[in-house]
Amino acid sequence: MNLSLVLGELTKGFGKTLLLFAITLIVALPLGLILSLGARSKFKPLKYLVKGLIWVVRSTPLMLQVLFVSFVPFYGFGILNKDLAGFLGVEIYSLTFIFIAVAFALNYSCYFAEIFRGGIESISKGQYEAGKVLGMTKSQIFFKIILFQVIKKVLAPVSNEVITLVKDTALASVLGFEDLFTVAKGLVNQYVNLAPFLYAALFYLVFNGVLSLLFGYLERKVSYYKE
Amino acid sequence: MAYLQITDFYKDFGDVKVLKGVNVQVEKGEVLSIIGSSGSGKTTLLRCINFLETPDKGSMVLDGQELFSSDIEKKDTDAELREKRLNFGLVFQSFNLFPQYTVVKNITLAPTLQLNDKIRQKNLELKKQGVKFFERRTRINEYKAIKKQEIEKEALSLLETVGLTDKKDAYPCELSGGQCQRVAIARALALKPKVLCFDEPTSALDPELTGEVLRVIKSLKNQDRTMIIVTHEMGFAKNVSDKVVFMSEGEIVEYGTPEQIFTNPKNPTLKHFLSTVSNKEEA
Ligand SMILES: Nc1ncnc2c1ncn2[C@@H]1O[C@H](COP(=O)(O)OP(=O)(O)O)[C@@H](O)[C@H]1O
Ligand SMILES: [Mg+2]
Numbered sequence: 051m052n053l054s055l056v057l058g059e060l061t062k063g064f065g066k067t068l069l070l071f072a073i074t075l076i077v078a079l080p081l082g083l084i085l086s087l088g089a090r091s092k093f094k095p096l097k098y099l100v101k102g103l104i105w106v107v108r109s110t111p112l113m114l115q116v117l118f119v120s121f122v123p124f125y126g127f128g129i130l131n132k133d134l135a136g137f138l139g140v141e142i143y144s145l146t147f148i149f150i151a152v153a154f155a156l157n158y159s160c161y162f163a164e165i166f167r168g169g170i171e172s173i174s175k176g177q178y179e180a181g182k183v184l185g186m187t188k189s190q191i192f193f194k195i196i197l198f199q200v201i202k203k204v205l206a207p208v209s210n211e212v213i214t215l216v217k218d219t220a221l222a223s224v225l226g227f228e229d230l231f232t233v234a235k236g237l238v239n240q241y242v243n244l245a246p247f248l249y250a251a252l253f254y255l256v257f258n259g260v261l262s263l264l265f266g267y268l269e270r271k272v273s274y275y276k277e
Numbered sequence: 278m279a280y281l282q283i284t285d286f287y288k289d290f291g292d293v294k295v296l297k298g299v300n301v302q303v304e305k306g307e308v309l310s311i312i313g314s315s316g317s318g319k320t321t322l323l324r325c326i327n328f329l330e331t332p333d334k335g336s337m338v339l340d341g342q343e344l345f346s347s348d349i350e351k352k353d354t355d356a357e358l359r360e361k362r363l364n365f366g367l368v369f370q371s372f373n374l375f376p377q378y379t380v381v382k383n384i385t386l387a388p389t390l391q392l393n394d395k396i397r398q399k400n401l402e403l404k405k406q407g408v409k410f411f412e413r414r415t416r417i418n419e420y421k422a423i424k425k426q427e428i429e430k431e432a433l434s435l436l437e438t439v440g441l442t443d444k445k446d447a448y449p450c451e452l453s454g455g456q457c458q459r460v461a462i463a464r465a466l467a468l469k470p471k472v473l474c475f476d477e478p479t480s481a482l483d484p485e486l487t488g489e490v491l492r493v494i495k496s497l498k499n500q501d502r503t504m505i506i507v508t509h510e511m512g513f514a515k516n517v518s519d520k521v522v523f524m525s526e527g528e529i530v531e532y533g534t535p536e537q538i539f540t541n542p543k544n545p546t547l548k549h550f551l552s553t554v555s556n557k558e559e560a
Binding site: 174177180182185186187190202275276 | 327328329355359360362363365366367369371373374375376377386387390391448449450464465468
């Protein structure tokens with residue numbers, strides 16, 4: 051077993067893992083905020099639609115959701131993946147990644163939505179009313195008064211989710227996406243040696259360590275005031 | 278007609294009739310205190326005046342302008358509602374300061390947001406007049422800098438009024454309840470309301486901290502501000518008010534000068550109320 055070759059392969063896999071991680075967060079954080087507002091909407095159909103979506107997504111395994119999303123084009127609309135890839139102008143391989151990213155982003159936005167909803171609901175009515183009597187618009191009240199207080203409240207649970215996400219990326223292997231875990235598994239089979247798993251674990255460990263430090267920094271940053 | 282004329286306010290919450298035909302008038306520069314036992318509808322009345330609740334029936338005229346009338350079918354737009362709200366200020370029992378902002382930012386936030394709106398409008402106007410981008414930006418930046426300074430200066434002078442100049446960069450969590458309430462008063466004043474309302478401004482405070490807040494409110498009376506104060510501090514109400522109303526079960530039962538209300542009460546419910554609060558004070 052050639053160590054530098056193995057580490058090179060694992061690093062490539064880690065790059066894919068990182069890509070999935072980043073895209074999931076970039077989509078799921080804002081989408082989660084929008085869903086959390088939808089779940090609080092006064093417009094009942096929207097509210098129940100969003101709540102239903104959140105319920106379904108949180109009640110089923112992420113791995114199933116990944117498979118489900120990949121089946122939708124053909125079984126839902128009778129479109130072959132080959133044709134869909136051609137239509138989108140991407141390789142079949144990238145299409146797989148798109149399926150995975152869609153499922154991950156949807157899944158995580160629902161978890162974030164629940165966290166944000168809890169955070170928003172923990173802000174006292176008095177904060178909104180103080181903004182109102184000062185003549186602020188609804189969006190000014192949300193963005194200038196409420197949002198920051200919510201961010202402070204949700205930072206800890208969001209950091210938990212983010213660390214879970216790092217580990218969940220391994221589920222992408224179900225569609226054969228060559229993330230860190232899938233690459234490690236391949237190497238273990240190829241060399242009949244468990245060491246690649248150990249190296250992969252180190253990658254996850256170090257990455258999550260960096261994230262923990264980052265969130266610790268952010269939490270200290272917003273703890274300049276108490277309620 | 279009085280400066281502020283509230284006519285026949287009715288408000289239900291489901292089956293609970295909270296306001297049952299309330300009439301209030303306040304002259305310019307006058308201080309009106311509202312007393313009454315808890316649950317009599319005092320907070321609801323203040324919330325209706327500040328457009329936080331909509332009365333089911335009634336009308337309100339301020340300074341000759343009809344701000345609310347249940348006879349008018351048309352609902353106010355959000356912008357109209359905000360404009361109307363700005364005639365009034367409201368100081369809450371629980372302060373409701375913005376915890377993430379310093380004292381001075383709490384005061385300047387709303388005026389600054391208003392300024393930003395104004396600047397956006399001004400920019401559009403200049404654009405319509407055909408002023409070029411760079412010229413526009415220079416003029417707007419100049420205007421913004423001047424106005425921002427004015428807002429800041431006004432905030433500092435308000436902090437002086439409430440005696441908290443040295444706390445301008447503190448966060449609300451670093452202040453005592455009494456100091457928080459004084460910031461809340463300054464914050465409300467920064468928008469130059471025509472009528473400033475207080476909802477039991479000292480009820481959430483330790484007894485030794487009520488004095489500093491009441492002194493600030495009293496100093497505002499000397500500046501001829503029009504104020505409506507809901508309070509349980511009878512001594513203060515007697516001392517600071519021009520007029521007092523006594524509310525009971527959603528109605529105004531007695532209205533008069535502090536002497537009439539406190540020394541010469543006529544209504545039996547008011548007499549009973551006064552005897553219970555003075556008993557409480559002795560206890
Ligand atoms: N939003 C509301 N929904 C239902 N009932 C309310 C609401 N606000 C006030 N009430 C009821 O209205 C009555 C008067 O309340 P309030 O105006 O707060 O009285 P006060 O300030 O004099 O103590 C109380 O019985 C209270 O329970
Ligand atoms: Mg009350």
